[in-house]
Amino acid sequence: MSDLKGIASQVRRDIVRMVHGVQSGHPGGSLGCADYLTALYFDIMKHDPSFNMDGKGEDLFFLSNGHISPVFYSVLARSGYFPVPELATFRKLNSRLQGHPTTHEHLPGVRVASGSLGQGMSVALGAALAKKINNDNGLVFSLHGDGELDEGQNWEAILFAAHKKVDNLIAAVDWNGQQIDGPTHKVMSLGDLPSKFVSFGWEVLHLEKGNDMDEVIKTLNEAKSFTGKGKPIVILMKTEMGKGVDFMEGSHEWHGIAPNDEQLQKALAQLAETMGDY
Numbered sequence: 001m002s003d004l005k006g007i008a009s010q011v012r013r014d015i016v017r018m019v020h021g022v023q024s025g026h027p028g029g030s031l032g033c034a035d036y037l038t039a040l041y042f043d044i045m046k047h048d049p050s051f052n053m054d055g056k057g058e059d060l061f062f063l064s065n066g067h068i069s070p071v072f073y074s075v076l077a078r079s080g081y082f083p084v085p086e087l088a089t090f091r092k093l094n095s096r097l098q099g100h101p102t103t104h105e106h107l108p109g110v111r112v113a114s115g116s117l118g119q120g121m122s123v124a125l126g127a128a129l130a131k132k133i134n135n136d137n138g139l140v141f142s143l144h145g146d147g148e149l150d151e152g153q154n155w156e157a158i159l160f161a162a163h164k165k166v167d168n169l170i171a172a173v174d175w176n177g178q179q180i181d182g183p184t185h186k187v188m189s190l191g192d193l194p195s196k197f198v199s200f201g202w203e204v205l206h207l208e209k210g211n212d213m214d215e216v217i218k219t220l221n222e223a224k225s226f227t228g229k230g231k232p233i234v235i236l237m238k239t240e241m242g243k244g245v246d247f248m249e250g251s252h253e254w255h256g257i258a259p260n261d262e263q264l265q266k267a268l269a270q271l272a273e274t275m276g277d278y
Contacts, residue, residue: 005213006274007078008038012244013271014074014278018090020264025091025099028254029145030071032176032211032239037071039216040141041079044224049080051108059138060127062112064120065145065174066100067256073097076109077278084278118151120144121171125161128169139227142171147179150188155200161232162201170223172235174210178252194236203231210239244271 011034019025041047045059052058063072070090077084082096089095096105100115112123124142131138148154161169173193181187190196197204203226209215216237223233241255242248245267248259259267 004038004042007042008034008213009272010275011038011071011074011078013268013273014087015070016259016264016267018070018087019258021088022091023258025070025258026067026256028241028248029068029174031245031248032241032243033068033071033174035211035213035216036172036237037075039213039220041075043217044220051081053111056136057138060140062120062124062142063101063114064142065117065148066115069099069101072101078275081109082107087278117148118153121154121157124169125157125166128166131168140169144171144173146173146175146184146190149190158200165230166232167228167230169232172237174239175236176239176241178241178255180255182252197234201231203233205235207235207237210237211243246270
């Protein structure tokens with residue numbers, strides 16, 4: 001477990017350096033989801049970095065809130081999908097690492113263009129249903145923002161998933177309570193989110209410490225134990241936006257701004273370098 005925590009620290013270093021390097025991007029949510037994505041790619045998922053687009057026989061991941069691409073790119077590179085030094089090209093002209101993941105760039109690990117919020121649940125469901133049709137035992141994982149749930153398409157997909165008993169899907173909601181314009185309870189209250197998913201027919205798991213690697217691994221394994229039992233599964237994951245960098249933590253203001261030179265150094269001083277910077 002200490003290895004995973006070390007990887008997550010390096011991923012956080014990558015995030016702040018990538019966003020700083022081009023003075024553009026979304027560090028807050030990326031930092032908050034570093035533990036979840038590290039757990040997925042380095043422990044939980046069965047996946048192949050040589051990358052076959054159809055993903056037969058593998059577990060698949062879909063990032064719905066595509067603006068947190070820095071954490072996604074870092075985890076992909078660190079787990080062997082493409083060279084780590086390519087992280088330095090983030091958001092630059094002709095880079096494969098665009099602000100939102102895209103498929104026309106042919107970046108290994110990316111199966112869908114994402115960032116038009118609200119669409120990832122539908123995509124993940126399609127992939128999960130395809131695996132059922134093909135008698136493929138692989139699982140499908142997806143990640144969504146809590147602010148993203150303002151989009152109505154999510155709720156159509158959530159209803160559909162239960163109706164079709166898509167029980168090879170494990171969705172996670174990054175429930176950090178922040179979105180671009182402020183706290184979610186002020187922008188558009190989600191109300192009793194767990195009860196909503198229960199009433200729609202989902203198996204609901206609570207991850208109260210989404211930045212505690214031990215709890216993340218425990219909850220993801222618990223979620224896997226519910227697959228194949230007739231219900232789609234959702235993990236409601238409480239994280240802290242900007243986790244790991246004290247002056248970024250808990251504020252929507254770091255949703256989409258980059259640190260300056262001084263702030264970068266302050267951030268890096270709080271994050272252990274464990275795998276070597278790119």
